[in-house]
Amino acid sequence: MRRRDGVSEAWHGRWFRTSSPVLIDRAEHLAALREAAARRPAVVLLEGESGVGKSRLVAELLAGDLGGVLPLVGHCQQVGEPFSYGALLEALRGAGPGLARQRSLNPVIGALAPLLPEIAADLPPPLPPLGDPRAERHRLFRAVRELLAALGPALLLVEDLHWADDGTRQLLRFLAGGPPSTLSMVLTYRREDLQGSPLGAEFRSAAGGLVAVLELEPFDVDGVRRLTEAILGTPGVSADFAALLHERTAGIPFVVEETLRALRDPAGAVQAGSARAKRLLDAVKVPVLLRDAMADRLATLPADTVRLVEAAAVLGTPAPAGLLAEVGGVPEHRSRTALAHAVDGHVLHEVDDLGYGFRHMLARQAVYDTITAPERAALHDRAVDALEHVEPRPLVQLAEHSERAGRAAAWLAHGEAAADRAIDSGDAATATTLLHRLLAAPTLPAEVVDRLAIKLGRIANTGLDQRDPTETLERLLVDPRLATSVRGEVRLYRALLLLRRLGHIREGRAELERAIGEMSDRPDLVARATAALSMPYLGTPPPDELAHWWRHTQTHRATATGELRIALLANELGSRLHQGYLAWLDEVPEHADTLGGQQHLARLRCNVADACVWLGHLDVGTRFLHDGLRLAARSGAPFVVSTGRTTEARLEWITGRWAGLARRASGLIEEYRDVTSMASELELVLGWLADARGDRDTAAAHFARTGAHDPDDAILPVAISGTAGLASIHLEAGAAAEAAAEVDRGLAAVRRTGSWPWVGPLAPVAIAAYSAVGRTAEAARLVDEISEGLADRDAPAVLAALAQCRGALASRTEAVGHFREAAERYEAMPAPYYAALAREREAAVLTPSVEAVELLRTCAETFDALGATKAAARCRHKLHALGRATPTRRGRRGYGNDLSPREAEISRLVAAGRTNREIAEQLFLSSRTVEQHVARLFRKLGIRSRTELRANRPGQ
Structure with missing residues (x-):
């Protein structure tokens, strides 16, 4: 169901607006128009291309308080033979309210009576004809000016001046050259559709009057994002979607609105990751209004010009004049004139030094859709021939044109060459896209399928596009063209992709074991598979199973060299460090000689950083993280960058660098939406932040997306921390039984895998939950169990949590020492939020002493500085109860109009x-x-x- 008034539409039962309920990015322009309406006489020329928002801006002006100014609005129409002065006469029909206040009018105004029957009764009687057309026109002009002067403060608004007839333009020039002292004029127009200046070269402004030119520009990416959020009423439009939408619409508000109207699922698209958002936007058909507008423009152009425009549509990217002429088949001696028509008609635009192209992608698509299929194929064919001679060869474009021209052999050759170039340069996204499309061709020979499948599997594991390659590799596994010898390698690469997606980790592990059986002749690939199976954080594999695969990996590593050795170390060191064995840090290589080796070394360093941050060795983790991120960016390993940036977000939470962290983490989730293993860890960070700020429901929603409800198919330390978050929320809500159930699930995963170095976030919550439901004996046994599990491990974060657990179970006199130990361990990491929580527990034991008061004040200040408003409020509440109120900061200041x-x-x-x-x-x-x-x-x-x-x- 639709409403074509631009207010709202319904798709699949959900209503949303197709125009913004609030004005976006035009506050300065609106202020200038309001100033002109109040400062008379004034003439404001409002300039902007089609769809940029001129009408919306003047509508906002008219909807506001004009302070007693009478608005008179007229519109110039795009008609074959316009009625002279039509826009002015339309505007003057609204003069009735102003005339009602007048007792006498200049008789010359009677010249307007025959033209304005709606208000003729309030005008002087009609005047006899003069018999001289020029004199009649001059009298009419004077009559309009005298009528406007008689109305008192008035605003004359004429829209679409580019369509004005000569008479209207001359009359407006007459008024603007000597306006009544009570008149403000606002005239809107499109520069591209004007012949000359808006009011003609003869226009001269009146002395003492305000004349201003306001130019409306399209939105930037942020403006497009905020416009989309306003239209859909949905916060959190992803940066990727906003950038893609801006690229397709050039930031023109009307084109943005029409594109959103054409999306089948706008609310889902705007929060999608970049790959899915691109697919959804690519599927958008050109809106009818844009298509018809472009068809009207093309109809006015000469044949040679249309051929150049069609060539530009087929090429798809800005192209020099010579290339447009060659592809369009326009002789060189006619191409310059043809191109001038295309530019003057504002169909093509000069794009920096790159050549000529369309204002936005939808304009290009509108032209492309008008070309018949045979002519389109012929243009693509000529594009291949023309681009073959360009250096460096634009392989991606050659592949695209070859495919659309039906040149299968050229499509394969250029497509594979383009993918190889992208692989060599570290552009995993381009390579993955090309290989995915090539493998979709049903006529590929078997040996080509084998070769391309292996390339896709390898490069997909370095990039962020996970879903499409996984699905393509899955189809290839049942493709009879795939050689048996290749099948195991393809299965290996698909399994590695599955391990990055929550809910598919068990499947990924099973596929790895199956791949090992198919790769008996490839010990190097078997080593990669066993190394992945030995990683302890992928689901909940029992220790004996991990030990089995770890022994196999060690055997392979003993004889491995070069890239394979570093690849195996990246998994092996990460696994051993995660289990709390820091001696393995000595095994980290310093450098790698090849690009692949550098990518694996970057992965190794980021894996080490990840493990160290979980353990609580934050200084070591920070050092390895910075080195790993730098090396990953330099060597072209986007997936490794994603792991590093996710670890960095968690590190910022622990070390108290919370300013802007929620925004950064949310942005990363959008960027890594397909890599759900990364997204789950970022959800954990957002859950921690929301919980610290007292937003219980939001925190619970984030924790639920960490894999907490199914640790067997999640990233285990993330899922364990997620269960801790959910249990804490239940405890705070007074649901102790539910909290204990969450703890039981988390501890079951820990016990099944022996993952005691990851129990730090869960242990204090477990003690509190068990104590709340009367399971104090289990709480005490848990402390002993954790101590035993950490006997030969180096995990500062868990040791700090363990001290806090002992404090919770100890007598009053002993508890202080345990809480103090916990705080000191957290401070040494440093983990200021957790340290302050331990100090708050210490203060609770010391209450009502002076020392307790000082501790609570210090904690409140620490929590305030971090942004942990819930804990800060809790400490101040305790101080109030002790009769020792404390302000939220040292000294108070006034905030004026800013929010405190x-x-x-x-x-x-x-x-x-x-x-x-x-x-x-x-x-x-x-x-x-x-x-x-x-x-x-x-x-x-x-x-x-x-x-x-x-x-x-x-x-x-």
């Missing part, structure tokens, strides 16, 4: 849908205090409802 930290926090909770009562409970405030904060922040933000606040998401 407390107001910013409440705004986030209101935007998340919390009621005043819920906010009061989370922040330990009274409902009345929250009401006052909400009223103040509404006033500061200039809004009147929670709906408006959620639309703008302040403080996020």
